[in-house]
Amino acid sequence: MKDLATTEYSIVAVQKVNTLNSSYFILETDALKSTPCPGQFYLLKSKEKEQGLHIPISIYHSTDEALKFMVKIVGEGTNELAKLKIGEGLRLLGPLGNSFPIAEHKNVLLISGGIGYAPLFYLKEKLERLNNLTIWLHGGRSKDDVFPADKIYTEDGSVGVKGLVTDSILEIIEKEAIDTVYCCGPKGMMKHISKLLEPSNVELYVSLEEYMACGLGSCMGCAVAINTKLGRVYKTVCNDGPIFEAKGVIWDE
Ligand SMILES: Cc1cc2nc3c(=O)[nH]c(=O)nc-3n(C[C@H](O)[C@H](O)[C@H](O)COP(=O)(O)OP(=O)(O)OC[C@H]3O[C@@H](n4cnc5c(N)ncnc54)[C@H](O)[C@@H]3O)c2cc1C
Ligand code: FES
Known part of the structure; x- marks a missing residue:
């Protein structure tokens, strides 16, 4: 287990890459100290490319021993992730964003x-x-x-x-x-x-x-329009979201 500073990437080692088919795989890494909640995500970045894009990926599963991500290969970044080998390092930032409200007895x-x-x-x-x-x-x-x-x-x-x-x-x-x-x-x-x-x-x-630039709520690059009691406001998917109650979402913005 490693310590996580919220705005600093932590380096973890890849434990396993489980190919599901030609498009999807499950990436398993070392766990981080903080326990993520369902709906939260991490920004993933290759260890070598400090300046490269960071990729938002949701938590697929988390235990004290390992973090798991399920990834669909769509472009350069996810292709890079698919090529990771056991023991290789990966930069992770998170857990980020809000989480699903968890119902009880429903x-x-x-x-x-x-x-x-x-x-x-x-x-x-x-x-x-x-x-x-x-x-x-x-x-x-x-x-x-x-x-x-x-x-x-x-x-x-x-x-x-x-x-x-x-x-x-x-x-x-x-x-x-x-x-x-x-x-x-x-x-x-x-x-x-x-x-x-x-x-x-x-x-x-x-x-x-939404596409993400900073991933930390400061650039408004991932803003979405939401109806609130105070009227229409812009909220960030990376920091206020990614989970929203659907009745507030303005879908056609
Ligand atoms: C909060 C959040 C959670 C996510 N969780 C997961 C996850 O668990 N697993 C997973 O596989 N992916 C997830 N994604 C999507 C993932 O981040 C993108 O698929 C990834 O960034 C694509 O990077 P790339 O370099 O491979 O592709 P790029 O070269 O950037 O893009 C390849 C293609 O995918 C499209 N694309 C890329 N990013 C997005 C996006 N954010 N929205 C819509 N279209 C996009 C592009 O238009 C292009 O057609 C999540 C995204 C967000 C915002
Ligand atoms: S990506 Fe910068 S505010 Fe969300």
Whole structure:
């Protein structure tokens, strides 16, 4: 275990890189001293490139022994992460951002799309410890984008139900008497769920994603418009978020 200074990167060693398929892998590193909460993220940076971009990645799992990140390879930075070898050093800054409010003794629905699976995995563990009944719906384009969940959807029908993860949520919410929904995935998916649930009393929390520069709440590079009692305000995804109650989010800004 290592000490973490909040604005300084810590160097950890890679313990394992578990390739799930050609696009996704799980990166396991040494644990840091502070315990992260579900929904928080770290900025990851290669040990060699001090000036290189830092990559925001959610906590997939955390124990006293190891931190785990689930990563989708999309560009240069995530490709670099995929090439890390056991024992190699990595710079980590965090845990950053806020976290999902954890319900207790409730019926909760988790909805993820693609790499949106990552933060919900850790969240589900915490929710079940607090006696919540969980149902997890996960969707992706095809079989490579899906991971274990209670119900799987793929757009091409290669695994699970053919269709979108949003197709039957209203029926499930009613049938299972869902109190709270947690959601992470593409913006369009979260916006659609938010509109579907607008007329209901079901609580909905979404994890927003924006490009990040400083990652520390000082540049406003990741600002999103939120409706509050005081009117429209701008909040940062990196510091005020990434978790927001969906009813406040102004999706079309
Ligand atoms: C709070 C937060 C948590 C995240 N958690 C995870 C996680 O757990 N696992 C994971 O794999 N990824 C996660 N991401 C996304 C991840 O940070 C980006 O995929 C990564 O920065 C891409 O870097 P790159 O250099 O590989 O790709 P780039 O070369 O920067 O981009 C490659 C492609 O991805 C798109 N892209 C890159 N970053 C983003 C972004 N933030 N939003 C939308 N599109 C983007 C670009 O438009 C481009 O098409 C998270 C992002 C945020 C903000
Ligand atoms: S990235 Fe600078 S404020 Fe969020």
